[in-house]
Amino acid sequence: xxxxxxxxxxxxxxxxxxxxxxxxxxxxxxxxxxxxxxxxxxxxxxxxxxxxxxxxxxxxxxxxxxxxxxxxxxxxxxxxxxxxxxxxxxxxxxxxxxxxxxxxxxxxxxxxxxxxxxxxxxxxxxxxxxxxxxxxxxxxxxxxxxxxxxxxxxxxxxxxxxxxxxxxxxxxxxxxxxxxxxxxxxxxxxxxxxxxxxxxxxxxxxxxxxxxxxxxxxxxxxxxxxxxxxxxxxxxxxxxxxxxxxxxxxxxxxxxxxxxxxxxxxxxxxxxxxxxxxxxxxxxxxxxxxxxxxxxxxxxxxxxxxxxxxxxxxxxxxxxxxxxxxxxxxxxxxxxxxxxxxxxxxxxxxxxxxxxxxxxxxxxxxxxxxxxxxxxxxxxxxxxx
Amino acid sequence: xxxxxxxxxxxxxxxxxxxxxxxxxxxxxxxxxxxxxxxxxxxxxxxxxxxxxxxxxxxxxxxxxxxxxxxxxxxxxxxxxxxxxxxxxxxxxxxxxxxxxxxxxxxxxxxxxxxxxxxxxxxxxxxxxxxxxxxxxxxxxxxxxxxxxxxxxxxxxxxxxxxxxxxxxxxxxxxxxxxxxxxxxxxxxxxxxxxxxxxxxxxxxxxxxxxxxxxxxxxxxxxxxxxxxxxxxxxxxxxxxxxxxxxxxxxxxxxxxxxxxxxxxxxxxxxxxxxxxxxxxxxxxxxxxxxxxxxxxxxxxxxxxxxxxxxxxxxxxxxxxxxxxxxxxxxxxxxxxxxxxxxxxxxxxxxxxxxxxxxxxxxxxxxxxxxxxxxxxxxxxxxxxxxxxxxxxxxxxxxxxxxxxxxxxxxxxxxxxxxxxxxxxxxxxxxxxxxxxxxxxxxxxxxxxxxxxxx
Numbered sequence: 001x002x003x004x005x006x007x008x009x010x011x012x013x014x015x016x017x018x019x020x021x022x023x024x025x026x027x028x029x030x031x032x033x034x035x036x037x038x039x040x041x042x043x044x045x046x047x048x049x050x051x052x053x054x055x056x057x058x059x060x061x062x063x064x065x066x067x068x069x070x071x072x073x074x075x076x077x078x079x080x081x082x083x084x085x086x087x088x089x090x091x092x093x094x095x096x097x098x099x100x101x102x103x104x105x106x107x108x109x110x111x112x113x114x115x116x117x118x119x120x121x122x123x124x125x126x127x128x129x130x131x132x133x134x135x136x137x138x139x140x141x142x143x144x145x146x147x148x149x150x151x152x153x154x155x156x157x158x159x160x161x162x163x164x165x166x167x168x169x170x171x172x173x174x175x176x177x178x179x180x181x182x183x184x185x186x187x188x189x190x191x192x193x194x195x196x197x198x199x200x201x202x203x204x205x206x207x208x209x210x211x212x213x214x215x216x217x218x219x220x221x222x223x224x225x226x227x228x229x230x231x232x233x234x235x236x237x238x239x240x241x242x243x244x245x246x247x248x249x250x251x252x253x254x255x256x257x258x259x260x261x262x263x264x265x266x267x268x269x270x271x272x273x274x275x276x277x278x279x280x281x282x283x284x285x286x287x288x289x290x291x292x293x294x295x296x297x298x299x300x301x302x303x304x305x306x307x308x309x310x311x312x313x314x315x316x317x318x319x320x321x322x323x324x325x326x327x328x329x330x331x332x333x334x335x336x337x338x339x340x341x342x343x344x345x346x347x348x349x350x351x352x353x354x355x356x357x358x359x360x361x362x363x364x365x366x367x368x369x370x371x372x373x374x375x376x377x378x379x380x381x382x383x384x385x
Numbered sequence: 386x387x388x389x390x391x392x393x394x395x396x397x398x399x400x401x402x403x404x405x406x407x408x409x410x411x412x413x414x415x416x417x418x419x420x421x422x423x424x425x426x427x428x429x430x431x432x433x434x435x436x437x438x439x440x441x442x443x444x445x446x447x448x449x450x451x452x453x454x455x456x457x458x459x460x461x462x463x464x465x466x467x468x469x470x471x472x473x474x475x476x477x478x479x480x481x482x483x484x485x486x487x488x489x490x491x492x493x494x495x496x497x498x499x500x501x502x503x504x505x506x507x508x509x510x511x512x513x514x515x516x517x518x519x520x521x522x523x524x525x526x527x528x529x530x531x532x533x534x535x536x537x538x539x540x541x542x543x544x545x546x547x548x549x550x551x552x553x554x555x556x557x558x559x560x561x562x563x564x565x566x567x568x569x570x571x572x573x574x575x576x577x578x579x580x581x582x583x584x585x586x587x588x589x590x591x592x593x594x595x596x597x598x599x600x601x602x603x604x605x606x607x608x609x610x611x612x613x614x615x616x617x618x619x620x621x622x623x624x625x626x627x628x629x630x631x632x633x634x635x636x637x638x639x640x641x642x643x644x645x646x647x648x649x650x651x652x653x654x655x656x657x658x659x660x661x662x663x664x665x666x667x668x669x670x671x672x673x674x675x676x677x678x679x680x681x682x683x684x685x686x687x688x689x690x691x692x693x694x695x696x697x698x699x700x701x702x703x704x705x706x707x708x709x710x711x712x713x714x715x716x717x718x719x720x721x722x723x724x725x726x727x728x729x730x731x732x733x734x735x736x737x738x739x740x741x742x743x744x745x746x747x748x749x750x751x752x753x754x755x756x757x758x759x760x761x762x763x764x765x766x767x768x769x770x771x772x773x774x775x776x777x778x779x780x781x782x783x784x785x786x787x788x789x790x791x792x793x794x795x796x797x798x799x800x801x802x803x804x805x806x807x808x809x810x811x812x813x814x815x816x817x818x819x820x821x822x823x824x825x826x827x828x829x830x831x832x833x834x835x836x837x838x839x840x
Binding site: 003004005006007008009011014016017018019020021022023024025027061062063064065066067068069070071072073074075076077078079080081082083084085086087088089090091 | 389394397398401402405417418419420421422423424426427429430433434441442443444445446447449450453479544545546547548549680681682683684685686689690732733734735736737738739742743744745746747748749754757758761766767768770787792793794795796798799801802805
C-alpha cells in the first residue's frame with residue numbers, strides 16, 4: 001500500500017477554465033451592450049482621448065444570494081499591536097473596484113461588479129452593426145487609380161524585366177565561390193527578373209457634412225448632446241471607413257466651415273438662420289463633391305429655434321440637399337421647456353422623402369438610439385424602401 | 386520562473402518522503418496522498434472550481450479570471466491545493482522551489498490528517514473527484530438536450546441558493562406527520578350550515594396539510610425545491626441535486642477553515658524544523674512562513690488566527706491536547722472554547738466599521754470580538770432561511786422565513802435572489818424578515834406584479 005506518490009503530467013490540453021472565462025467575458029459584453037444608451041453619453045468618455053479606460057457597472061453579472069447587509073454591522077480585523085478605538089485603518093473611495101477585493105462585497109463599500117474597457121473597445125461594441133445607409137457605387141471605375149510597382153525579384157520572367165545589376169552581382173558571387181571574383185560566363189542560374197504588383201487605390205467617394213447650430217439659444221445641454229452625437233459619429237466613420245471625408249459647418253445666422261477641433265470646442269452666440277448652413281453645404285457640394293461621383297450625407301443638429309422668416313428658405317434648400325444626397329439627417333434637441341413642436345422640425349417634416357431622417361432628443365440616453373436611427377439596420381430598411 | 390528540472394523533482398520526492406516520516410513519527414495520520422505537479426494556469430483553474438473536473442459555468446470562469454489576474458500581476462499566489470478524497474490529492478506549483486514545495490507538502494500532510502480525523506468530515510464522501518466528473522458529464526448532456534442557455538439560467542438560479550443546504554437533515558424530515566383519516570361525510574352534514582359552523586374535522590387545516598407543508602420549518606432549501614417544486618422537470622431536479630451534493634461536500638471545509646489552516650500551519654512549521662535544511666533554506670523557510678501568516682488589517686487571515694490559537698492551546702495544555710482539538714472542534718466551537726481575552730489583546734483583534742469614507746475601529750472588547758467572529762466564521766455569514774410553507778394560501782406558493790439573529794438582510798440582494806427562486810418554484814415567493822426598526826417585514830415576488838413589501 002503506497003502512502004505518497006509524486007507525478008508530473010502534461011496539462012497543456014487542459015482548457016476548462018479558459019472556456020468558462022470566455023463565456024464570462026461574453027456575458028460581460030452582453031451586459032455592456034444592454035447599458036450602451038447610458039454609457040454612450042457619459043461625459044468622461046466624450047472628453048477623453050480614446051485611450052482612457054471606462055468602468056462599466058454590470059449588475060446583471062452579480063452573483064446574488066441571501067446575505068447580510070455588509071454595511072450594517074462591524075467586521076473583525078487585526079492590527080499590528082497597540083490599536084485603539086477610533087483609529088482609522090483604511091478608506092473606501094468611489095474609485096475602488098473589485099481589483100482590490102477578491103470578491104465584490106467582502107469589503108465594505110464595494111458592492112457591485114465593474115468591467116473595465118477602453119473607448120476603442122466600447123466603440124467596437126457600439127459600431128458593430130452600424131453602417132452608412134444607402135451607399136451607392138458611384139462611377140467606381142473612374143475613381144480607381146492604378147499604379148504599377150516593382151516589388152519582388154524572381155529567377156524567371158520576361159527579358160524586358162531583367163534586373164541587370166542583380167544579375168551581374170549573382171554572376172560575380174558565383175565566380176567568387178570558385179576563387180575567381182570577376183564578371184563573365186553568365187548562366188541561367190544568374191538571371192534575376194523584376195516582378196510587379198498592380199497597386200489599385202480606390203478613391204474615397206463618400207462625404208459626411210456635419211452641421212451644428214452654435215447660436216445663443218443652444219444651451220449647455222443642447223451643445224453637449226450635439227457634440228456627443230458627432231463625437232461617436234466621427235469615431236464610427238473613422239473606424240469603419242478608410243476614406244470617408246468629413247466636413248464641419250458651424251452656424252448661427254451665418255455659417256462657416258470650421259476645423260474638427262473648432263467644431264468640438266468653440267461656442268458662439270446670436271440668432272439662428274439654419275438656411276445659411278444649408279446654403280454653405282450646397283455650395284460645398286457644387287464646388288467639390290459632384291453627386292455623380294460622391295455619396296453625400298448631410299447631418300444637422302439644432303434646438304429647432306430658427307427664425308420664422310427663414311423657414312421657407314430652409315425647406316427649399318433642404319429639398320435641394322435631399323435631391324443631391326443619400327440621406328439627410330436632422331436631430332433636434334428639445335428638453336421639457338421646448339416640448340412644443342419647434343419651427344424647424346415642423347418645417348422639415350413637410351418634406352416627404354424617405355431620405356430625410358429626423359430624431360428628437362430630450363435626454364442623454366437618446367444619443368445612442370439616434371446613432372442607430374441614422375446608421376443602424378433600421379435606417380437601411382427605410383433607405384431601401 | 387523556470388519549472389522544476391528532473392533533478393529537482395527527484396530531490397523533492399526525497400524531501401516529501403522525509404516529511405512523511407517526520408510527520409508520522411509526531412503523530413499525524415493522513416490519508417495516502419498523491420502529489421501532482423502542475424503549471425500555474427491549472428492551479429488557478431482548480432482553485433476557482435474548488436476541485437478539478439467540476440461542471441462548467443460562467444461564475445467559475447469569473448473566479449478563474451480574478452485568480453489569474455491576481456497571479457499575473459504578482460498580487461497573490463496559491464501555494465497549495467488539497468482535495469479531500471481518499472487517497473488525498475494535492476497539487477504543487479511547478480514554478481515553486483524545492484524548499485517551497487517541501488513546506489507545502491508538510492502543510493498538505495496536516496490537511497490530509499485533518500480531513501481523515503476531524504469529526505465534521507465523518508459523513509463526507511471521499512470519492513468526490515469521481516462524483517463531480519460524473520456530474521459534469523450529466524450537465525453537459527443536459528446542455529446538449531435542452532440548450533446551453535437553458536441550463537445556464539437554471540444553474541444561475543440554483544447557485545444563488547447553493548449555501549442553503551442542511552448537512553444534518555434526515556431523509557424523512559419535512560414530511561407531514563401521520564394524520565388520522567378524514568371523517569366520512571354523513572347524510573346530515575347540511576344541518577351544520579344553519580349554525581354557520583364548519584362540520585367537525587372535515588375542513589380542519591391539519592387534514593388539508595399537503596405534503597408541501599413541512600411539520601417543522603426546514604433549512605434545506607435545495608432539498609425542498611428538489612422534492613416539492615411544482616414546475617421542475619426531472620432533469621432540472623437532477624441539476625438541483627447535483628449542486629446540493631457538491632455543496633454538502635464543501636460545507637465541512639467552510640465550517641473548519643480557520644482550524645484546518647491553523648493546524649496545517651502549526652505542522653508545517655513543526656516538521657520543517659525537524660528537517661536537515663541548509664542555512665539558505667532556513668532563511669527561505671522563515672520568509673515564506675512569515676508571508677503565509679501575515680496579519681491583515683481588514684480581513685482576518687485564517688492561517689494566522691488558527692495558528693495563534695493552536696499555539697496558545699499547546700502552551701497551556703500540551704501538544705497531545707491539540708490532537709483532541711483537531712478531532713472534535715470546528716471554527717465556531719474553537720473560537721468559543723479557546724479565544725481568550727489575553728489572545729484577543731495579543732493578536733490585536735478589533736471591530737471596525739465604515740464611517741463615511743473611512744474604516745474606523747469601533748470596539749476592542751474581547752467578548753464583542755469573539756461574538757462577531759463566531760458570526761463570521763464557519764458558514765455563519767450566510768443567513769439562515771427556513772421553508773415555512775410550500776403550499777402557502779393553498780396556492781402552492783413558497784413561504785420562506787429569515788431566522789432573525791439580529792443581523793439585517795441585504796434587501797436588494799434578497800429581492801434578486803427571490804427572482805432566482807421563482808425560476809425554480811414557478812409560483813409567488815414570500816420572504817419574511819425584519820426591517821430596520823425590527824418590525825416584521827414581508828416581501829413577495831411574482832413576475833407579473835414585481836416585488837412587493839408588506840408590513
